[in-house]
Amino acid sequence: MDFSGILEFFEQLEASGGWFYDFLSYFVAVGLVFLFIIYLLRLWRGEINWLGQKIEDPNIPELSLKEREELESQISKLIQENELLLKQVNKKDRMIQKLNKEINEIKKLYIELDEKYADETYTMSQIMYTAEEVAAALVDEENFLVNKDDIYDNVLDYLINTLRDYREKNPRIVIHIPHPEKEDVLVHYAHSGGHSHRIKEYEPPIYGSAAGRAWRNNEVYYIPDVEDSQAEYDRKMNSSKQYRSILSVPLSIGQDKSTCIGVLSLTGKPVDAYEKIEIERVVLFSKLLYPLILMDINRKGVIQDGFGSEKSKT
DSSP states (O other), X not given: OOOHHHHHHHHHHHHTTSHHHHHHXXXXXXXXXXXXXXXXXXXXXXXXXXXXXXXXXXXXXXXXXXXXXXXXXXHHHHHHHHHHHHHHXXXXXXXXXXXXXXHHHHHHHHHHHHHHHHXXXXXXXHHHHHHHHXXXXXXXXXXXXXXXXXXXXXXXXXXXXXXXXXXHHOOEEEEEEEOSSOSSBEEEEEEOTTOOGGGGTOOOBSSSSHHHHHHHHTSOEEESOTTOTTSOOOOOTTOOOOOSEEEEEEEOSTTOGGGOOEEEEEEESSTXXXXXXXXXXXXXXXXXXXXXXXXXXXXXXOSGGGSOOSGGGO
């Protein structure tokens, strides 16, 4: 920046007699006096202290305190509202958890009902197949005599198919009828697959076996565990049994003992293998097989007058 012009201007003013400097000195003096008067006036009013520092209005702290209290009140209110919202959120969360639990229970129930429906539908199909086999055998006796073993294999397999988890339970069925010559034992009539040929040789005693008890009392007899010493079960010597449960169902019409023509026995590999509904299915199948077995027994003349001996059931 070039100051030469400014210096020349002041030199000209000085050369003209110095009136400018006199004016400037008076102007500065008047300004200082004016500022001093303002200082004294503000000091008198209490707006500043001796050092010229501004003094705050005494009312301002009260207003600030009031505002602070209001702010604290608002903060406290917000905290309370937040806690209330948290409680509502927790309540809603518990409701959601409860609803989810109910939904899961409903889903589980639906799955169970769906499985039960599928199970019952399949069971009905097996019952229908059995009824058809029995009806066909009754109509065509000659064909029944020729294919007797295959027919019983089919109908007993239909029964096994209705049992839950039958592959794990490894169910095996045998049907016994009164012995034509002995009053104290029953004799083999038919059996399902899985049995050895020795099953035909076994003759369950009327007293001391599960089949014998079902025959005597004309009642379903279920042993959840054949190793239970209280159960009436024939504990054969050197037996290589592969089951722990046994169910014996009399082949009869209702509660009339005189109509009992035999016993259907079902074994299961695990302890307490069969549920109530499965036992009911076995009873149902025994009723379906009754006319077919009765026809064959009457043809053979195994049971006099077509029914069981009262003497053997006392």
